[in-house]
Amino acid sequence: MPQNEIVVFPWNKNFETGIQTIDEQHKKLFLLVNKLANSLVHENRIEVAEVFDELADYATYHFSEEERIWSEYFQQQDGWMQVHSQTHYSFLPDILKIRENAEINHWQDTIEHVLQFLIRWLALHILDDDKKMSLVVQELKKADVSISEAKKLARKQMRGSVGILIDTVLSMYDELSSHAIELIREKHRRVIAEKELRALNKKLQQLAITDELSGLFNRRHFMSVIPEQIQQARIGQYPLSFISLDLDHFKSLNDSLGHVKGDEAIARVGEVLSSLFTRSGDFIFRMGGEEFLVVTCHSSRQDACNLAELIREYIAEITLSHQAKRLDHQLTCSIGVFSHTPQQQDDFLYFLGNADEALYQAKINGRNIVICANDISRIERQTNKSF
Numbered sequence: 001m002p003q004n005e006i007v008v009f010p011w012n013k014n015f016e017t018g019i020q021t022i023d024e025q026h027k028k029l030f031l032l033v034n035k036l037a038n039s040l041v042h043e044n045r046i047e048v049a050e051v052f053d054e055l056a057d058y059a060t061y062h063f064s065e066e067e068r069i070w071s072e073y074f075q076q077q078d079g080w081m082q083v084h085s086q087t088h089y090s091f092l093p094d095i096l097k098i099r100e101n102a103e104i105n106h107w108q109d110t111i112e113h114v115l116q117f118l119i120r121w122l123a124l125h126i127l128d129d130d131k132k133m134s135l136v137v138q139e140l141k142k143a144d145v146s147i148s149e150a151k152k153l154a155r156k157q158m159r160g161s162v163g164i165l166i167d168t169v170l171s172m173y174d175e176l177s178s179h180a181i182e183l184i185r186e187k188h189r190r191v192i193a194e195k196e197l198r199a200l201n202k203k204l205q206q207l208a209i210t211d212e213l214s215g216l217f218n219r220r221h222f223m224s225v226i227p228e229q230i231q232q233a234r235i236g237q238y239p240l241s242f243i244s245l246d247l248d249h250f251k252s253l254n255d256s257l258g259h260v261k262g263d264e265a266i267a268r269v270g271e272v273l274s275s276l277f278t279r280s281g282d283f284i285f286r287m288g289g290e291e292f293l294v295v296t297c298h299s300s301r302q303d304a305c306n307l308a309e310l311i312r313e314y315i316a317e318i319t320l321s322h323q324a325k326r327l328d329h330q331l332t333c334s335i336g337v338f339s340h341t342p343q344q345q346d347d348f349l350y351f352l353g354n355a356d357e358a359l360y361q362a363k364i365n366g367r368n369i370v371i372c373a374n375d376i377s378r379i380e381r382q383t384n385k386s387f
Helices: 020-042 045-070 079-104 107-142 147-159 161-208 219-236 250-257 259-276 301-316 348-364 373-386
Strands: 240-247 282-288 291-297 319-322 327-330 333-340 370-372
Touching (some): 020 045, 045 079, 079 107, 107 147, 219 240, 219 282, 219 348, 240 301, 250 319, 250 327, 259 282, 259 291, 291 301, 301 333, 301 370, 333 348, 333 373, 348 370, 370 373
Parallel strands (some): 333 370
Antiparallel strands (some): 240 333, 282 291
């Protein structure tokens, strides 16, 4: 069995009948019982069904082979042979009934019954029926005796040391199976606890990188992932676009409608950005206060500017109202865009600086507009002419 599997029903030399073929097949049945015990812990219905089928199929094969061997020494109408065969025939209906219960009931309600039935059935069958018949075979091979005389000698041995062995081994296996079942339950509890711990760790990791108010990534996550994205873009020689946006007149919004409405504005912007940027190469951050940043991979300058304009339009459709004060606030934003294929000396500060400069130009040129970094020099020239 695999090293991490629990052995519920270990093989013991006292189970040996002295007939090699039968002993090898019994060992295989032991392995399948242990396999079934461990599959029940996994709570995988498909796996359990497969092991049940494997156990039932092999038991059928084993019973057929075993009866073929006994038939070489016992007549078909022999009482011992008939009882032995009947025991075989009753096994499969019992095992199928247990399988049905395992499929209907909770796993932990059936596991002890399943294992104790199989362990006790196999132990009794081998130590009583098979051992007894193997003793008859041994007597027949040792001397020229009749079948009835061989049976008498076998009964005598069974009443002596072998009978004591049966009681001792059965008692040992009852105790062992109870301990093993508890180990399996403990393993099951540990598996569940590990799953819960992994889920909790994942949730904590998510919380550590998420801005609670907007649902977007926070600045900490920006510092964690963007330097690597710049490095990959530098190696692959493809453009990165930084779209930096700032909500216009946000202090006025908080002063007039209150901080609750200000929080609502942040949440609404988070929803807009999340709906627009869904590719694996898109990263959306709330950098602090009313400042947001979108980083997109493989976007051309024109594509990034078009996306920024779409952001501006969507946000301009948001109106916040305070019924008690009978005041409305039309939300707008200023956006700066910088698209660039990074070179060896370019880091995140270079990208941020250029995006923020474009954002600054958007603010001083009337707000509620999009400025791309390549447009800055043209705008500055127009601004100077107006003076």
